[in-house]
Amino acid sequence: MRRWPWPRRWPWPRSLAARTALVLLVGLAVVQGLGLTIHALDTLDLQRLAQARDIGVRVASVYRTVVTTSPAQRATLLHDLELPAGLSAKLATAAPDAALRATPPFARQIRTNMWLVSMPKLLRPIQVVILGALNTRRVLIGLRLPDGPWLNATVKVYPPSVWHSRTFLLAFVLMTAAAALLTLWAVRRLTAPVTTLAAAAERLGRDVNAAPLPEDGPAEVATAAAAFNLMAARIRRFVQDRTFMLTAIGHDLRTPITRLKLRTEFLEDEDLRAKMQADLDELEAMVSATLAFGRDIATSEPVSAIDLAVLARTVLDEALDARPDIAERLHYEGPEHLTVRARSIALKRAIANLVANAVNHGGSARVLVRPPHSGVVTVEIEDEGPGIPPAELDRVFQPFHRIESSRNRETGGVGLGLPIARNILRAHGGDVTLANRPMGGARATVSLPA
Amino acid sequence: MPHILVIDDDREIRDLLARFLERHSFRVTAARDGREARRAWSNGHYHLVVLDLMLPGESGLDLARWLRGQSPVPIVMLTAMGEETDRIIGLELGADDYLPKPFNPRELLARIRAVLRRAGETEVQRADAGVRSLRFGGWLLEPARRRLLNPEGVEVALTGGEYDLLVAMVERANRVLTRDMLLDLLRGRQAGPFDRAIDVAVSRLRRKLEDDGRNAQLIKTVRGGGYVLAASVERL
Numbered sequence: 001m002r003r004w005p006w007p008r009r010w011p012w013p014r015s016l017a018a019r020t021a022l023v024l025l026v027g028l029a030v031v032q033g034l035g036l037t038i039h040a041l042d043t044l045d046l047q048r049l050a051q052a053r054d055i056g057v058r059v060a061s062v063y064r065t066v067v068t069t070s071p072a073q074r075a076t077l078l079h080d081l082e083l084p085a086g087l088s089a090k091l092a093t094a095a096p097d098a099a100l101r102a103t104p105p106f107a108r109q110i111r112t113n114m115w116l117v118s119m120p121k122l123l124r125p126i127q128v129v130i131l132g133a134l135n136t137r138r139v140l141i142g143l144r145l146p147d148g149p150w151l152n153a154t155v156k157v158y159p160p161s162v163w164h165s166r167t168f169l170l171a172f173v174l175m176t177a178a179a180a181l182l183t184l185w186a187v188r189r190l191t192a193p194v195t196t197l198a199a200a201a202e203r204l205g206r207d208v209n210a211a212p213l214p215e216d217g218p219a220e221v222a223t224a225a226a227a228f229n230l231m232a233a234r235i236r237r238f239v240q241d242r243t244f245m246l247t248a249i250g251h252d253l254r255t256p257i258t259r260l261k262l263r264t265e266f267l268e269d270e271d272l273r274a275k276m277q278a279d280l281d282e283l284e285a286m287v288s289a290t291l292a293f294g295r296d297i298a299t300s301e302p303v304s305a306i307d308l309a310v311l312a313r314t315v316l317d318e319a320l321d322a323r324p325d326i327a328e329r330l331h332y333e334g335p336e337h338l339t340v341r342a343r344s345i346a347l348k349r350a351i352a353n354l355v356a357n358a359v360n361h362g363g364s365a366r367v368l369v370r371p372p373h374s375g376v377v378t379v380e381i382e383d384e385g386p387g388i389p390p391a392e393l394d395r396v397f398q399p400f401h402r403i404e405s406s407r408n409r410e411t412g413g414v415g416l417g418l419p420i421a422r423n424i425l426r427a428h429g430g431d432v433t434l435a436n437r438p439m440g441g442a443r444a445t446v447s448l449p450a
Numbered sequence: 451m452p453h454i455l456v457i458d459d460d461r462e463i464r465d466l467l468a469r470f471l472e473r474h475s476f477r478v479t480a481a482r483d484g485r486e487a488r489r490a491w492s493n494g495h496y497h498l499v500v501l502d503l504m505l506p507g508e509s510g511l512d513l514a515r516w517l518r519g520q521s522p523v524p525i526v527m528l529t530a531m532g533e534e535t536d537r538i539i540g541l542e543l544g545a546d547d548y549l550p551k552p553f554n555p556r557e558l559l560a561r562i563r564a565v566l567r568r569a570g571e572t573e574v575q576r577a578d579a580g581v582r583s584l585r586f587g588g589w590l591l592e593p594a595r596r597r598l599l600n601p602e603g604v605e606v607a608l609t610g611g612e613y614d615l616l617v618a619m620v621e622r623a624n625r626v627l628t629r630d631m632l633l634d635l636l637r638g639r640q641a642g643p644f645d646r647a648i649d650v651a652v653s654r655l656r657r658k659l660e661d662d663g664r665n666a667q668l669i670k671t672v673r674g675g676g677y678v679l680a681a682s683v684e685r686l
Contacts, residue, residue: 304605307606
């Protein structure tokens with residue numbers, strides 16, 4: 001699979017839901033940003049228009065008052081006029097002169113609005129000068145009266161405010177938040193089937209008889225669920241066939257082995273009898289190991305609370321009973337009690353297989369039970385034997401595989417002890433791995449969900 | 451001479467088993483299926499029945515149920531290899547012991563002798579053995595599943611020897627059991643090393659039952675070499 005070329009400092013989320021949500025939320029943010037910009041520009045335009053209209057009408061009103069007054073009384077009138085705040089006007093002989101640049105659209109808007117104030121054509125100003133702009137805070141307007149003098153007005157301009165409305169901002173934030181929440185909810189809902197499918201696959205890995213997936217929901221999800229269920233059914237049939245075959249073989253072998261065992265009892269040669277019985281015991285052990293491997297011992301038993309620490313010590317005690325000669329080389333380290341939830345017969349078999357492996361190949365066994373750490377209980381089984389060739393470390397978990405050097409009756413079993421242990425532990429949601437210890441010998445590390 | 455009824459569908463096994471048991475001073479009658487077994491049953495008096503669970507026609511379980519209806523004769527069942535369910539069903543039906551096939555003839559001999567020895571005890575006790583759960587001092591012993599639960603309901607693992615010893619002691623609670631009596635009770639199940647390790651098994655058992663001071667001295671040592679499990683036992 002190609003890696004997504006994402007910079008390292010920007011962590012690209014791993015989950016499908018998070019990725020989809022991220023893409024949608026970024027999209028939402030861009031759209032909202034654009035909308036907000038458009039809205040702001042629109043507001044600016046409107047405010048400018050309103051001010052232009054305001055200025056134009058007010059100045060024109062003052063002009064009308066002045067122009068309809070006789071020239072001698074104009075100065076007194078202007079003085080007495082109560083002009084609105086921000087507007088001042090005086091008579092002058094020349095047009096206003098200031099280092100203010102005119103902004104054509106604004107000036108045009110002011111000029112247009114001035115003609116909204118009705119006045120006879122003859123009284124209209126013969127010259128109009130408009131200087132300044134929205135961002136200059138004031139506008140100078142010079143209007144030349146038909147009889148000569150200028151009426152120069154200074155109007156204070158208020159800078160436009162985009163955020164004139166608090167409720168608008170609040171509404172906008174609420175709307176964005178609601179959209180984001182909806183997006184998150186929808187993404188979660190839509191990607192949930194993927195999680196369900198993954199969980200079902202995980203369950204199937206632990207238990208082939210796990211309940212089938214519900215085949216409902218959107219068409220694609222239903223199809224995937226149906227395909228998954230079909231696959232599960234096929235795996236189940238395959239496992240059942242294998243189990244039936246192994247059970248049948250085991251069943252058919254029981255009778256001849258039983259007969260042979262009985263026959264050896266009638267042998268006069270003590271030595272021969274002992275040897276034949278040993279052979280038969282071995283044969284029986286192989287058959288029962290094969291059967292145990294074939295049968296789903298790990299899943300047919302109910303899960304219950306078990307004291308793992310006591311179980312580990314019991315397994316060691318049993319190893320000791322079988323091999324009193326290595327009593328000094330069997331050790332337990334760990335808590336006195338540690339409760340886990342597991343299938344007790346299966347779990348005991350797994351630990352016993354690992355201890356037997358350590359005793360048979362390493363001549364010793366040290367069992368370390370470690371209390372739960374981030375939800376995992378660890379059991380380590382160490383020996384002081386020759387260890388395992390690195391290339392064999394994982395292959396020894398394959399059924400019937402044995403390290404060449406151990407292919408003899410002294411140390412070799414059937415080659416099923418480790419595969420059975422791994423099967424059992426994986427069925428518990430745990431695992432077992434083998435490694436060589438730096439100071440010699442091998443170590444099997446068992447992990448179990450706490 | 452104890453008379454044993456052997457029921458197995460395989461002619462060779464039947465004959466070999468009969469010869470083997472006769473060699474060890476038992477009288478043996480053999481039957482190949484349920485029909486023959488019933489006929490043999492009505493014609494003789496038997497001290498013990500060895501019954502194969504897998505029979506053609508009428509199953510071993512049905513036959514065991516029928517036999518239980520007739521008399522409390524001890525039954526040793528031969529089951530499929532380690533089939534947990536067979537074992538449990540067999541024990542629930544009142545088999546006194548079971549042995550997975552292929553069994554060791556000497557092991558079978560030892561079990562037969564042990565069951566016959568136990569049969570000497572009171573009927574009630576024997577009929578209960580191996581079927582009903584036993585509660586003592588907060589602990590629960592479940593023979594049907596061969597497991598022990600502590601007062602918190604957590605399973606506490608036992609070795610085979612510890613389990614057999616505990617069953618023997620719980621079934622005879624508040625009675626002093628000498629080392630010899632315990633050996634005698636357990637020899638049928640345990641071969642070899644257990645004989646010299648009875649004290650070891652007791653001390654291990656004690657540790658498992660008492661190590662946190664919850665049940666101080668559930669198993670008491672009696673002066674003169676014996677043990678007693680001091681607790682009232684409730685049969686569930």
